[in-house]
Amino acid sequence: MNNKQIAGVLNQLADLMEISGENGFKVNAYRRAARTAENHRTPLREMLNRLVELPGIGKGTAGVIEEIVTTGTTSLLEELRQTLPPALPDLLHLPGMGPRSIYLLYKELNVVDLPTLQAAAEQGKIRSLSGFGPKKEQKILEAIQHVKNRPDRHLLHEALIVAERLSAHLQGMEEVQRMELAGSLRRQKETIKDIDFVIATVAPRQLGERIVSLPEVREIVGQGETKVSVRVAVGEVEMGVDFRLVTPEQFASALHHFTGSTEHNIRIRQRAKELGWKVSEYGILDGETGEVTTFADEAQFFRQLGLSYVPPELREDRGEMERARVGELPRLISDADIRADLHMHTEFSDGADSIYDMAIAAKAKGYEYIAITDHSQSLKVANGLTVDELIAQWQEIEQVNREITDITILKGAEVDILPDGKLDYPDEILAQLDLVIAAVHTSMKQDEQTMTRRIIAAMENPHVHMLAHPTGRLLLRREAYALDIDAIFKTAQATGTIIELNANPHRLDLSDVLLQKAKEEYGLTFAINTDAHSVHGQDVMRYGVATARRGWLEAKDVVNTYPLAELKKRLIK
Incomplete structure (x- = not known):
């Protein structure tokens, strides 16, 4: 268990204690312990005998932490889960619903799940509770509707x-x-x-x-x-x-039929019609003889139609048919092409693992180099590094580089683009970094003109190498912020800024459609990064590669497929 995971269990325990009506003193004790666990840079599992020396951790919470490290949970948490209605803690996922509110709803109105919460709100029972009122009751109904409409x-x-x-x-x-x-x-x-x-x-x-x-x-x-x-x-x-x-004979034709988008399959049928044939999931039917041809594999199926093999990720009718006719489809990037990960966080900011552990995990993946890019100072919620802390991190990176062979750790930072377009570290600090990634994390509701101007200002800084998660979207949770994407791409073209494809499956930002646009219309280069906040977070690279393939990217388009010497040349602006 790393410190972040320990803090997560402690916060769950505090939430369930508060929902069950436990006194605030005990609840706050576990919340304080959780904050200490999350912010402490030494793994708590390595100092179990000295936990009480840490602020916010007493003898009782120290014993609970030791149990969490040993078992992955605590008996206190498991007992609470057994005593509370099973769906009651799920209400914490509703916007604006904290443990105290859920406790009152449970105690006063016997709310135990989403349907009973909705019924209480629709009947006007919630507004009379202390601390609620008509507005909060309406917001609860809106939150429930939002969940149902997902x-x-x-x-x-x-x-x-x-x-x-x-x-x-x-x-x-x-x-x-x-x-x-x-x-x-x-x-x-x-x-x-x-x-x-x-x-x-x-x-x-x-x-x-x-x-x-x-x-x-x-x-x-x-x-x-x-x-x-x-x-x-x-x-x-x-x-x-x-x-x-x-049947085994029908397999290749059926696989093609049930893989492609509707639009791709229409184009395939049109191509077959040009040749006097009909295509179905069972094979290709000759319109004159009535003979059905089946295939050993999909490549053979495409050859029959006079097309080069179209990888599954491209079967969307976004130009693949025209390129397949003349044998000019891209040689898509693959997992094996990735040499590095250029965006990751450690326990210095909001990550869960050390620089050493992140480097060892990356080395096990066969990477040649990585960049450590913890958050910058203004992002307090993510424990952003002050200038002094950043310099201390450089010293640790140098030490780990001496300790570990066959992988190089670059000194980087994910630097906040402030609301006015300025960067979160002074230029004299940025100039000393191997890699500067600029990113928006706050004031996301700015209008299109303001947000576009803000990001362009950051990209025009000569020390910025890369733009992280460019549209800010979170899939199924948050739309992209208002942005003139063509203006961003034009600026990247002019400044040589690398555009990130963030491989976190909750982001996948840029999208496949915008990747293809950025490549074909502007000739941009990209980096596929995990934005890992733990050792296991590095495993999401596969989703970024999959999206890159859907965006028609080849290895030459992605800078973290380059050897380190070539990357360093690319980073010179």
Whole structure:
């Protein structure tokens, strides 16, 4: 358990204690301990015998922390979970709903979940409670409606977790001869509604019975010999899954048919029609002879149509058909091309792990170099580094560079772009950094002209190398801020600023569409970064690479595929 995880358990404990009506003194004791855990730079697991020396940690909380380090939880938390209604803590996810409010609603109105909360609000019962009133009651109703109106979609990484669980089951079934993911998940879209599998089998009925018996299945929507549809649940994610059952001969055609977007498939049918054929999930039908041609793989299918192979990520009708006709599709970037990660945080700011641990984890991935880019001083909520703290970090980076071979750690910073466009460190400090990443974290509701001018001002600073998560979006949670993206791209072109593709699956910023635009219209270069806040956070690189492929990027377009010497030349402005 790292310090951030320990703090998370302590905060959960404090929340549930407050919801259950525990006295404020005890609740605040755990909140103080959580703050100490999160802000302390030495891992608490390494100083269990000295915890009481830390501010905010007494003998009782020290014992709880030791239990958390040992078991990953605490018996106090587990007991509270058993005594409270199971859905009551979920109300904490509603905007404006804190533990104290939930306690009052639970005690006075017997609110135990979202439906009982909605009923109490609609009946006007909440406004009479102390500290609430008509306005807060209305805001609660609006928050509930917002939750209910959220699109029935899931983030890419959530859908992949479900798909990988199901794949593990299917691979062990003797009835399965071949199997692949299809649909939007195979195309690696940033959000997914349903999961599609294409399976080759000669025993569809028996296979269907085994599928509907899987432990993850919550509902059987349909069951036949060519298609089985179910709803499954893995953890907190519940979604629909279609299993398309075909013969081994039909597999390649069906895989293509159920992978491409509607628009891509229309273009494929048009191409076949030009040649006198018809395309279906079963193969290509000759209009004159009635003969159906099937294929060993998708590459053979595309060759039959006079096209080069189109990778699944490009099957969106965004120019791939025209390029496939003349054999000029890009050689898309792959995971193996990545040599480095240029955006990561450590325990110096709001990360969970040390510089040493982050470097060791990156080295295990085969990276040649990384950049440590903790937050700058004005971002207090993320423990941004003062100038003195940044200089102390440089000394630690130099020490770790001496200790670890075969990987180089660059001195960087994620520097806030202040509301007026100025940067959060003076130029004389920025000039000493190997990598300066500029980013917006505050005042996100500025109008388009103000926000655009703000970001351009930062990019025009000669010390800025990269623009992080350029539109500020959070998928399914927060829209991009108002921005003239063409003006940003023109400035990047003029200043040589690298544009980040943030690989965090909650961001994937820039989007695939904007990546393609930035590349093809402006000739920009990019960096795919994880923005990791822990060792495990480095694992999200795959989602960034998937989005880069959807954006038509090649290795040459992405600076963290360069050898270190070449990157250093690129960073000279």
